[in-house]
Amino acid sequence: MRAAILILLLVFALLSALTGDLGTALALAVAKALLVGVEYMELRRAHRAHLAGFAIFVVAVAIGLLITARPSPPRSRSGDGGGSIDSTTTTAAPPDAAQKSGLSSSTVRARES
Amino acid sequence: MWLVVVLEFFAFAMVFFVIADLRASRPAVFREGQQALSPLVGAVATMLLVTSGWCAAEAVHAVRTELLPRARRFYLGAFVAGLGFAVLKVLDYVDKVRAGYTLGVSDFWDTYFLGTGFHFVHVVIGLGLIAYVGLRVGRTTFEDQETTVAGTALFWHMCDLAWFFLFPLLFVRS
Numbered sequence: 418m419r420a421a422i423l424i425l426l427l428v429f430a431l432l433s434a435l436t437g438d439l440g441t442a443l444a445l446a447v448a449k450a451l452l453v454g455v456e457y458m459e460l461r462r463a464h465r466a467h468l469a470g471f472a473i474f475v476v477a478v479a480i481g482l483l484i485t486a487r488p489s490p491p492r493s494r495s496g497d498g499g500g501s502i503d504s505t506t507t508t509a510a511p512p513d514a515a516q517k518s519g520l521s522s523s524t525v526r527a528r529e530s
Numbered sequence: 531m532w533l534v535v536v537l538e539f540f541a542f543a544m545v546f547f548v549i550a551d552l553r554a555s556r557p558a559v560f561r562e563g564q565q566a567l568s569p570l571v572g573a574v575a576t577m578l579l580v581t582s583g584w585c586a587a588e589a590v591h592a593v594r595t596e597l598l599p600r601a602r603r604f605y606l607g608a609f610v611a612g613l614g615f616a617v618l619k620v621l622d623y624v625d626k627v628r629a630g631y632t633l634g635v636s637d638f639w640d641t642y643f644l645g646t647g648f649h650f651v652h653v654v655i656g657l658g659l660i661a662y663v664g665l666r667v668g669r670t671t672f673e674d675q676e677t678t679v680a681g682t683a684l685f686w687h688m689c690d691l692a693w694f695f696l697f698p699l700l701f702v703r704s
Contacts, residue, residue: 419591423584427577433698434573439553442698449580449694457587458687459680475691478543482699485550488557 422456439486443479450475531681535688538652542692545645549699552641563638564703566631572701575618576693582611583690586660586683593679598668605664608686612657619650642700649692656686 426449433445451472455461460468553560589604623643626632631639659682672678 419584419587423580426580426584430573430576430580433576434569434701437703439698439702442702443695446694446698450691453580453583453687453690453694457583457690458684474539478546478695482546482550482695485547486553486699488554 419456422452426452440483443483447475447479531677531684535684538688539691542648542695545648546695546699549641549645549696552637553699556637559636559638561703563631563636563642564701566626566629567642567701569701571618571622572697575615576697578611578615578618579690579693582608582615583687585611586686589664590679590683593667593675601667602664605660605667609657609660609664612653612660612686616650616653616657619646619653645696645700649689649696652685652689652692656682656689659685 429445429449429452433442436442436445454471454475455468460471585604585608589601589608592598592601592604626639626642631642633640633643663679663682666672667679
């Protein structure tokens with residue numbers, strides 16, 4: 418049994434190197450970790466709660482890593498016209514005009530138009 | 531020993547998440563760094579570690595069944611395969627440093643040396659434990675043989691588990 422697990426682990430190690438997808442590689446890592454945990458760390462002989470705890474922890478770490486490693490969406494830059502704060506301020510009334518009249522910049526802009 | 535393993539794995543998990551966060555936040559830096567890594571070398575390292583782990587598991591079983599010469603052979607196998615992993619990592623570090631990839635060059639190399647270095651320290655400690663138990667088993671009466679023998683193997687398997695997650699995070703192209 419232990420030798421069969423070794424062969425599986427070697428195959429999984431090779432597959433991990435060949436795959437170009439992080440999700441697949443992490444799934445293989447979970448499979449390898451569970452095989453080592455159950456057979457070599459002898460969790461199959463331990464209390465079921467310990468085995469379940471180990472499995473849940475390994476799977477949770479893998480899912481957490483997959484979520485964390487997901488590329489973040491690109492952020493809008495100033496002046497790109499994408500509805501950012503910068504694009505609003507370029508159309509707002511000059512601050513000195515608003516200060517002189519005592520009105521808000523949006524009111525000044527509306528009167529000017 | 532289980533408590534040590536759990537605490538160590540939590541420490542490793544923090545390193546994993548730092549690497550995963552870098553993959554997401556600095557993809558260009560990460561991709562550039564990964565170009566210098568060989569997944570094949572990483573796969574060979576994984577194979578050496580799992581072979582070593584299997585030898586350690588067989589050694590524990592042999593000690594329990596009082597087949598001491600067999601246990602010593604498997605401890606030797608575990609040590610040699612583990613040493614192979616350590617030598618591969620040292621050669622890898624030398625290669626990277628000669629190519630100009632050191633700490634401070636980029637965030638990728640900082641996390642690479644932090645993550646694999648932290649793991650390497652554990653491998654060296656594990657090798658020491660395996661050598662000690664392998665040389666002493668059957669010749670010394672341990673205070674608690676089961677804890678000594680199984681605990682050493684447990685620590686060694688924890689090194690396997692940590693590498694299983696480090697490998698895809700660092701070597702699988704983003």
